[in-house]
Amino acid sequence: MTSSIAATIRKRVGAIESMPSIPTIFLPLLELLNLPPDKVKLDEVVKLVSYDNTIAAQCLRVASSPLFGLAKGPESIRGAVLTLGLRKVESILLTCCLGNAFPAKNWALDPTVFWKHSLGCAMVCRSFSEKLGADDPDKAYMAGLLHDLGFVVNCIAFPKEFAAVVASATVEQCSFGDAEMTTMGFTHCETGRALAEKWHLAPDLVQVIAHHHDPEKSESAHALVALVHLSDLLCRMRGMGYGYYEKRKVDLMGDPAWDTLLKTHADLNNIDLARFSFEMDDAVAEVATLVSTIFGGAKAAAG
Amino acid sequence: MTTLSTAVAPAKAGAPIDPVFRQIRDLVYKVCGIFQLDEKLYLMADACERRMKHLNVRTPREYWELLTADASREAELRQLLNEVTIGETCLFRSQPQLDALRKVILPELVLEKSKQIVKRLRIWSAGCSTGEEPYTLAMNLMEESNGMLKGWTIEIQATDLNDRSVETAKAGIYGDYALRSTPELFKRKYFTQLDERRLEVKPEVKKLIAFSRLNLQDDSRMLFMKGMDLIFCCNVLIYFDGPSKAKVINHYYSNLNFGGYFFLGTSESLLNLNEKFRLVHFPGTIAYWKPSLKSGKL
Numbered sequence: 001m002t003s004s005i006a007a008t009i010r011k012r013v014g015a016i017e018s019m020p021s022i023p024t025i026f027l028p029l030l031e032l033l034n035l036p037p038d039k040v041k042l043d044e045v046v047k048l049v050s051y052d053n054t055i056a057a058q059c060l061r062v063a064s065s066p067l068f069g070l071a072k073g074p075e076s077i078r079g080a081v082l083t084l085g086l087r088k089v090e091s092i093l094l095t096c097c098l099g100n101a102f103p104a105k106n107w108a109l110d111p112t113v114f115w116k117h118s119l120g121c122a123m124v125c126r127s128f129s130e131k132l133g134a135d136d137p138d139k140a141y142m143a144g145l146l147h148d149l150g151f152v153v154n155c156i157a158f159p160k161e162f163a164a165v166v167a168s169a170t171v172e173q174c175s176f177g178d179a180e181m182t183t184m185g186f187t188h189c190e191t192g193r194a195l196a197e198k199w200h201l202a203p204d205l206v207q208v209i210a211h212h213h214d215p216e217k218s219e220s221a222h223a224l225v226a227l228v229h230l231s232d233l234l235c236r237m238r239g240m241g242y243g244y245y246e247k248r249k250v251d252l253m254g255d256p257a258w259d260t261l262l263k264t265h266a267d268l269n270n271i272d273l274a275r276f277s278f279e280m281d282d283a284v285a286e287v288a289t290l291v292s293t294i295f296g297g298a299k300a301a302a303g
Numbered sequence: 304m305t306t307l308s309t310a311v312a313p314a315k316a317g318a319p320i321d322p323v324f325r326q327i328r329d330l331v332y333k334v335c336g337i338f339q340l341d342e343k344l345y346l347m348a349d350a351c352e353r354r355m356k357h358l359n360v361r362t363p364r365e366y367w368e369l370l371t372a373d374a375s376r377e378a379e380l381r382q383l384l385n386e387v388t389i390g391e392t393c394l395f396r397s398q399p400q401l402d403a404l405r406k407v408i409l410p411e412l413v414l415e416k417s418k419q420i421v422k423r424l425r426i427w428s429a430g431c432s433t434g435e436e437p438y439t440l441a442m443n444l445m446e447e448s449n450g451m452l453k454g455w456t457i458e459i460q461a462t463d464l465n466d467r468s469v470e471t472a473k474a475g476i477y478g479d480y481a482l483r484s485t486p487e488l489f490k491r492k493y494f495t496q497l498d499e500r501r502l503e504v505k506p507e508v509k510k511l512i513a514f515s516r517l518n519l520q521d522d523s524r525m526l527f528m529k530g531m532d533l534i535f536c537c538n539v540l541i542y543f544d545g546p547s548k549a550k551v552i553n554h555y556y557s558n559l560n561f562g563g564y565f566f567l568g569t570s571e572s573l574l575n576l577n578e579k580f581r582l583v584h585f586p587g588t589i590a591y592w593k594p595s596l597k598s599g600k601l
Contacts, residue, residue, distance in 0.1 A: 245406070251581060251584075272572070272574075278570055285342065
């Protein structure tokens with residue numbers, strides 16, 4: 001990337017940061033998520049959420065979804081934390097915040113499609129991480145949710161250019177990344193990274209946002225970046241992609257990211273990948289329901 | 304070739320389902336490799352209930368015991384599979400498989416084989432039942448005959464264990480039900496109207512396919528099916544026990560050219576019975592790939 005492109009991205013991303021629509025509790029919540037679990041106090045989270053009733057209500061609706069494994073939904077944030085655990089509730093809260101953060105008017109990308117992919121990827125990352133017995137499945141969830149943050153930046157900061165990208169990818173049936181390079185000369189990985197750094201997201205999340213398409217270039221968090229890379233590909237192959245036919249073969253086991261993940265997670269080769277893929281089909285409908293619960297406002301604004 | 308039953312009226316869709324049926328779903332997957340989605344679990348429950356009625360078994364729990372008891376499990380599982388699947392299929396049954404074939408696999412194979420003197424694609428529809436699958440493949444490949452496959456010879460071997468199915472397949476006559484997913488364009492282009500209710504496949508499609516009877520467990524015959532670029536074997540292996548299944552899959556592996564693909568039914572898995580095949584994804588479908596020699600990781 002040339003320095004003039006980098007300067008343009010920084011300038012336009014600077015304007016996004018000052019957007020009034022970002023919920024006040026969003027950035028403090030992100031900070032809490034960056035702390036080790038034993039340093040986060042339940043009361044702090046409950047107090048923070050009490051500032052925003054809309055998000056609290058959305059969070060409780062989402063916590064009732066079968067995808068979070070509860071038979072009966074919790075009635076309060078405190079109750080949700082007690083049954084689901086603090087980390088999971090934090091990730092649900094952040095999901096809801098994100099849904100309210102960006103005015104989705106006139107997006108080049110159908111916001112519903114975008115959120116379905118992001119939320120689907122978050123779910124798959126968490127499930128994948130649980131199957132591997134990884135340390136922090138909720139961190140994997142956040143990484144999946146935020147990995148394509150750059151598309152939001154593109155929609156807001158580069159609306160015309162990105163509209164051309166979406167049109168070209170749809171016609172060529174290629175990935176957005178390839179179309180971005182051809183049309184704009186940079187990708188959502190760079191624009192996403194610029195916003196993630198502005199927001200002081202955890203370094204691991206920055207690596208995911210910047211390198212989920214070229215995990216071998218990540219500077220740290222190699223396993224997490226590899227996990228998100230593979231989950232993203234799986235989502236795009238199993239009905240949670242960007243709403244068009246992407247003409248490609250995905251060979252997960254032949255992908256260098258597979259070997260990277262295998263280095264730290266020996267259980268990877270024991271995963272029944274076929275069954276994992278079939279089970280994802282069951283999640284598609286539920287993810288769509290969640291998206292309309294959380295991001296319904298975004299969809300309405302887009303219309 | 305059979306297809307997962309969707310013909311049963313979804314009377315119980317959305318109704319609460321006894322968790323034992325989920326256990327049975329997992330057992331069927333473990334033994335046969337066929338997966339029933341949660342949202343289609345009511346079909347599994349229906350199939351079990353038909354068996355329970357026949358056997359005079361009152362509760363799903365009792366039926367589970369029958370399915371897992373040493374004396375009865377093998378025979379009962381086979382009976383249950385017969386209920387879960389129906390011996391009927393249709394043309395154009397899996398659009399994601401056809402899209403993968405035309406949009407991704409064909410360009411790849413054509414590129415890889417373009418340096419060969421003989422431009423030939425060999426495809427095997429194993430367990431072709433009454434011919435729906437090989438005809439679907441033939442018609443889709445013919446669509447490329449003026450483009451990607453110009454100058455290429457296409458050979459489709461279609462085999463089934465059942466003589467009568469093979470005869471029906473050769474005739475290539477289908478009614479509305481078998482043609483329910485066939486696009487109008489294909490009906491007009493590749494069929495002639497036989498009578499009010501039936502269409503017949505045109506001779507130019509038929510001539511691409513060699514139908515024959517073949518027992519997949521006949522090792523000597525299996526050795527003669529070499530040099531395939533693609534093998535389709537949908538919902539056939541689910542009826543085989545573990546060792547027979549592993550043996551047939553090994554034959555398929557050695558019968559495929561390097562770089563070739565093996566397709567199962569849309570919700571069917573190889574259950575890691577062959578470690579040399581690599582599972583690959585295409586939009587909406589999976590396949591098993593015999594990695595090409597230049598792909599490195601073999």
